[in-house]
Amino acid sequence: MELAAALTVFLTIFLVVLTAKKKMSSNGRMPPGPTPLPLIGNFLQIKASQTLKSLIKLREKYGPVFTVYLGTRPVVILCGHDAVKEALIDKAEEFSGRKTMPTIERTFQEHGVVFANGERWKQLRRFSLTVLRNFGMGKKSIEQRIQEEVQFLLEELRKTNGENAAR
Template sequence: MDLVVVLVLCLSCLLLLSLWKQSSRKGKLPPGPTPLPIIGNILQLDVRDISKSLSNISKVYGPVFTLYLGLEPTVVLHGYEAVKEALIDLGEEFSGRGSFPVAQRVNKGQGILFSNGKRWKEIRRFSLMTLRNFGMGKRSIEDRVQEEARCLVEEFRKTNETTSTTLRYALLLLLKHPEVTGTTNMVGRVNFRKDAEKTLLGSSILFFLKKLHR
């Protein structure tokens, strides 16, 4: 009998605590269906078609409403206009991330994955800057080399055999003597697609050939 009384008292305390938490938060949150103690609004959601359940609730409480998933309140935005206003028109105010209770207890919300607020913005800005410095979002030198190589092959096909042979020989010498590569910084990046720079290419190769055969 004593065990039953203890269980009843514990359940009663949990119910009262749940009701107190829900009532204290209602004034700060958008309206929504009345939640049940402990389980919240879970029974009002059809797991097989959650979108339809949310649509039906929005018809009663509007495009912005509150659902309780257990003891945790969740604000739901339903419809294009509500989502656009929150994430685009007021994007700065809603740019934060949700809190994860487990992460808060384990690492106090630190790190890239679980940080929030001002700290998360600083980490995000630093991470993006670092990744861009490593080439994220930029064309790599390999892509540029491949593109210029294709253009060079096209130039080989357009010229006669003597010119083609001379160019091949000059490029092979450049590969064989990489110490000359630094000189290209004085000349600039070779771009075989521009007619104005083709003369520069020829002058550069002749300069390299003269330097190599001294």
């Protein structure tokens, strides 16, 4: 009886480990990285109090772009200016996608700049930037107007000579 229980526990653990390992290894074309443990991923290799040092140590072994697993979720790490520049500028199209979350998709139905994805996100972003530019974002003219208004405000405050306005 004890042998059957031990065998059942062993088989269950073996199947969980095998399933987790298969799931982690079937993530397509991911950059190289340390081998994750089933269910906990690479948490033991990344010290919480020294996250940056741990990631830099992994960078020395795997290069500026590598994959770590936080639990069962793969995370691609970009270390260094050149790697980030290449990802965000040179290969912007490949890195523009976001992971979808069914709850958020159902709630927001891909409306809004934050929760949209793909072509809809590009259109919303382009529209938002155009509208903000029309309102003066990134132009010196709005900065000059703000400084002018501040000067008028300062003059009015000086005219009060520190008197209490709520008499």
